[in-house]
Amino acid sequence: VFPNGAYGAGRSAMNGGIFGCNARSGQGSAFRQIGDVKIAVFTVVNALGTVTDREGNVVACHKGNNWPENLKATDLMRAAPDSVQPGWNGDEESPGAERKNTTISVVVTNRSMTPAELQRLAVQVHTSMARGIQPFASEFDGDVLYAVSTNEVETGPGETIPSMEIGVAASELMWDAILAAVPAHQVTQPDPDPELVLPARTLEKYAGTYRFSHLAELTVSVENGALVASATGERDVFQVKKGTPRPLLAATQDTFTVERGRYPFSIQFAGDEIIINPGRWQQTGYRVSAD
Known part of the structure; x- marks a missing residue:
């Protein structure tokens, strides 16, 4: 059991601080089985960049004044360097980014893999995460990804899933996990009651x-x-x-x-x-x- 969202290591995770979004995220996971081969990915998204879906939309953001209703990551990326400055777009309540970010992830498969294959799998999947988090791997992101094999499924001349193809599948799964890390409901604010007078x-x-x-x-x-x-x-x-x-x-x-x-x-x-x-x-x- 691996709960997605604001649980475990993802309890206080956030994303989008570089643009002042300061949206809540958390931990996410995804799984796929192809024949006997199993692939599981897990990530804790505490990222400077903003989480982006497959249509290019920003998944969660406390938007600034006059920002488009259907905000896309490219809207913010193209507006840089202005969009990464406090007070951009006339928004006085737009703090600078919190320079304390770490997105930590792991890919686990039961297919037997050599250390060199695992290292390449880690590079391939970690690089792919730039699709779901924009920008990704900045100098203020302490990001790391581990690749692990349990060596339960042996490889041989008739194998149907080369290590590179496992990387392709795991890369797409990791995007699923990134999206699963962001809770559907963010912090809300109640409306004051103007008729309520407390003694x-x-x-x-x-x-x-x-x-x-x-x-x-x-x-x-x-x-x-x-x-x-x-x-x-x-x-x-x-x-x-x-x-x-x-x-x-x-x-x-x-x-x-x-x-x-x-x-x-x-x-x-x-x-x-x-x-x-x-x-x-x-x-x-x-x-x-x-x-």
Whole structure:
């Protein structure tokens, strides 16, 4: 059993950061059997480039202002170098790419292969991944692919699947795995409820400083009858940037959001915990002090 999407090593994987897409991806897999020969591929797509389908469409992207509805990878690639710059196309909420990317993959077959054949299989399949991730293998991508044989199916004069043809099949499977790594549903943002007015005692209950790590803290305070979030650690906390406090808008009794921008964002309070983007990709902070 190998779950595709935001599981295992793919739990916090992302793609498309070079263009500011910052879409969620994960781990993906695909399998094919040809006679007695079995081929399985697995990949964790944490890529600087954007995942692209077989029609050239960008699979997932938090688009910038005025971007086409049917966004294609070639739209972004042809617009380079402008499209890789922060603030491109007049989008103020377009950060620079996060230079921490690794797409790690493996091809496994039960056909007996020599070390030289395995090395060529790895090169062939890894090169093919540039179709499904654009751009691919940049200087900021720590990409690697392993090729493995279990040596269960012996080769001989009458073999019907040469190693090169296994590479062809595995290359197409790897594109399937790349696509399977991207969840159909991305992070969403609730709409604030303009008619919801929370009492002061409820807001004061949420005030305090919450720690996500030794580098990231979020301080929530009550100002003029409303909650305000500030990043008070060394790093930003998603859409709450250091030095730029964000008013929190109530969506429910315990869930808040910010003014809608390019990237979705919500906060849920649960006792002494604060949960950023509740759901599959949530990050939890723990109260370290009351305001």
